[in-house]
Amino acid sequence: MEIRNICCIGAGYVGGPTMAVIAQKCPKVKVTVVDINEKRIKQWNNPDVEKIPIYEPGLSEIVKEARGRNLFFSTDVDKAIDEADMIFISVNTPTKTYGIGKGMAADLKWIELCARQIAEVSKTDKIVIEKSTLPVRTAAALRDILDSTGNGVKYQILSNPEFLAEGTAVEDLRNPDRVLIGGNIDTEEGREAMEALVNIYASWVPREKILTTNVWSSELSKLTANAFLAQRVSSINAMSELCEKTGADINEVSKAIGMDSRIGPKFLKASVGFGGSCFQKDILNLVYIARTFNLKEVADYWEQVILMNDHQKRRFAANMVQTMYNTVAGKKIAILGWAFKKDTNDTRESAAIYVADYLLNEQAEIVVYDPKVTEEQVYSDLDYLGSRSGDANRQAVTVVDSPYEACEDAHAIAVLTEWDEFKELDWQKLYDQMLKPAFLFDGRRLLEPKTKKDIGFEFYAIGN
Numbered sequence: 042m043e044i045r046n047i048c049c050i051g052a053g054y055v056g057g058p059t060m061a062v063i064a065q066k067c068p069k070v071k072v073t074v075v076d077i078n079e080k081r082i083k084q085w086n087n088p089d090v091e092k093i094p095i096y097e098p099g100l101s102e103i104v105k106e107a108r109g110r111n112l113f114f115s116t117d118v119d120k121a122i123d124e125a126d127m128i129f130i131s132v133n134t135p136t137k138t139y140g141i142g143k144g145m146a147a148d149l150k151w152i153e154l155c156a157r158q159i160a161e162v163s164k165t166d167k168i169v170i171e172k173s174t175l176p177v178r179t180a181a182a183l184r185d186i187l188d189s190t191g192n193g194v195k196y197q198i199l200s201n202p203e204f205l206a207e208g209t210a211v212e213d214l215r216n217p218d219r220v221l222i223g224g225n226i227d228t229e230e231g232r233e234a235m236e237a238l239v240n241i242y243a244s245w246v247p248r249e250k251i252l253t254t255n256v257w258s259s260e261l262s263k264l265t266a267n268a269f270l271a272q273r274v275s276s277i278n279a280m281s282e283l284c285e286k287t288g289a290d291i292n293e294v295s296k297a298i299g300m301d302s303r304i305g306p307k308f309l310k311a312s313v314g315f316g317g318s319c320f321q322k323d324i325l326n327l328v329y330i331a332r333t334f335n336l337k338e339v340a341d342y343w344e345q346v347i348l349m350n351d352h353q354k355r356r357f358a359a360n361m362v363q364t365m366y367n368t369v370a371g372k373k374i375a376i377l378g379w380a381f382k383k384d385t386n387d388t389r390e391s392a393a394i395y396v397a398d399y400l401l402n403e404q405a406e407i408v409v410y411d412p413k414v415t416e417e418q419v420y421s422d423l424d425y426l427g428s429r430s431g432d433a434n435r436q437a438v439t440v441v442d443s444p445y446e447a448c449e450d451a452h453a454i455a456v457l458t459e460w461d462e463f464k465e466l467d468w469q470k471l472y473d474q475m476l477k478p479a480f481l482f483d484g485r486r487l488l489e490p491k492t493k494k495d496i497g498f499e500f501y502a503i504g505n
């Protein structure tokens with residue numbers, strides 16, 4: 042089966058970069074990315090490719106090459122569905138904020154809306170692909186909805202979870218560790234659909250890295266992968282607290298254990314806590330699924346990863362207050378970095394939001410500098426927490442364009458995102474501008490301690 046027309050519903054952090062790379066690697070396939078968010082689509086179509094809505098190293102170059110050739114961004118969802126042979130569903134699946142499963146389960150309302158729209162619009166057979174991260178067995182619900190019209194259109198449902206990490210999305214897509222495709226291997230049509238998707242990826246991914254499984258294994262593998270990754274971060278963060286009490290150094294411990302080939306060196310960096318749109322929501326979802334099957338021990342085991350992460354964010358902020366003589370009221374604190382990791386403008390669940398909120402509750406004045414995050418985003422993140430009024434957030438928090446401006450007359454600096462540029466700052470100049478004693482809290486183990494201490498900083502780094 043030759044695929045000529047792909048539609049992707051959802052032009053977000055996954056849909057945008059993933060489809061851009063497919064369009065680049067498969068120039069004969071027309072790829073249309075659609076979204077109901079008009080502003081986002083307008084930004085994707087901005088003639089200035091540097092102004093596309095998602096910052097990812099290397100992405101604007103690909104968009105420049107493929108956009109208008111075989112890559113299109115549109116709000117006409119119906120037309121794109123109608124024309125497509127293959128439809129990726131890449132919409133958001135956040136934690137539910139209401140009703141049954143509130144605060145735990147994934148909210149599947151956008152997924153269901155997509156399925157209903159596909160069912161309503163389609164006149165020809167389609168391969169429908171779950172690209173969003175979904176609870177195991179969602180494909181069964183999709184099948185029910187798609188098959189309910191009785192209009193004779195046939196659907197093959199595949200699961201093809203995405204493993205890219207933000208900040209390295211383009212590299213991860215170009216050179217993935219594996220591509221996972223779950224489908225119905227028991228029928229001829231199911232195998233054909235899987236082969237069609239394998240062929241798309243095989244345009245640039247070696248076949249041995251393309252793994253095919255049953256749908257349920259594929260859906261569950263995505264949640265499992267994120268749970269294992271987040272668990273490593275919580276495990277090393279738990280050890281970072283013990284290091285601080287014992288004189289051990291978490292970087293040395295990470296290196297020592299990471300050289301064991303069974304453990305491996307990656308994802309062992311202690312931090313102020315993991316953020317991002319997915320680790321927390323996917324583990325909460327896993328915990329919820331386990332609870333619905335009455336698997337109490339399984340649920341409690343994975344929930345601990347989240348509890349540890351909450352503790353890490355809280356204890357970092359509490360340590361700041363304690364170190365600064367048990368009060369930060371009226372003190373100016375500069376936060377360097379607001380994104381949940383470097384090389385992205387995404388702030389969802391960023392540890393910086395929670396640290397700032399904690400300090401604001403202690404009546405600190407906050408000044409934020411992040412090279413890629415807008416002022417509007419910082420306020421919207423704080424407002425979303427609902428800890429205080431929007432006016433109060435705007436009164437207590439300032440967002441500036443330069444790290445030097447952020448640190449002027451500050452009592453303390455907190456480094457909360459590991460942007461490379463922070464390593465290269467003129468730390469003597471920053472110190473000179475600050476009130477004394479000048480406190481420096483490194484939540485990322487980014488900075489070299491000795492030179493900062495030599496300058497005169499009261500220096501604190503996580504896990505040291």
Ligand SMILES: NC(=O)C1=CN([C@@H]2O[C@H](COP(=O)(O)OP(=O)(O)OC[C@H]3O[C@@H](n4cnc5c(N)ncnc54)[C@H](O)[C@@H]3O)[C@@H](O)[C@H]2O)C=CC1
Binds near residue numbers: 081
């Ligand atoms: N952000 C990431 O790094 C990764 C995310 N994922 C998963 O991918 C999925 C998407 O995540 P993101 O791209 O980060 O979300 P996002 O929020 O950036 O993008 C989702 C987009 O879908 C659009 N949308 C929602 N309902 C729609 C509908 N009915 N019709 C058309 N458009 C609709 C929204 O307007 C939004 O622009 C989630 O399930 C997430 O768990 C998986 C791997 C990595």
Ligand SMILES: O=C(O)[C@H]1O[C@H](OP(=O)(O)OP(=O)(O)OC[C@H]2O[C@@H](n3ccc(=O)[nH]c3=O)[C@H](O)[C@@H]2O)[C@H](O)[C@@H](O)[C@@H]1O
Binds near residue numbers: 204205208267310
């Ligand atoms: O499903 C998803 O959304 C994605 O979630 C993560 O990707 P992402 O959240 O973009 O970024 P990561 O590099 O995993 O970082 C997540 C958080 O953990 C933190 N982290 C990561 C690694 C580490 O050693 N220490 C640490 O604190 C990062 O700073 C960041 O806040 C996974 O790495 C991706 O494979 C997955 O596709």
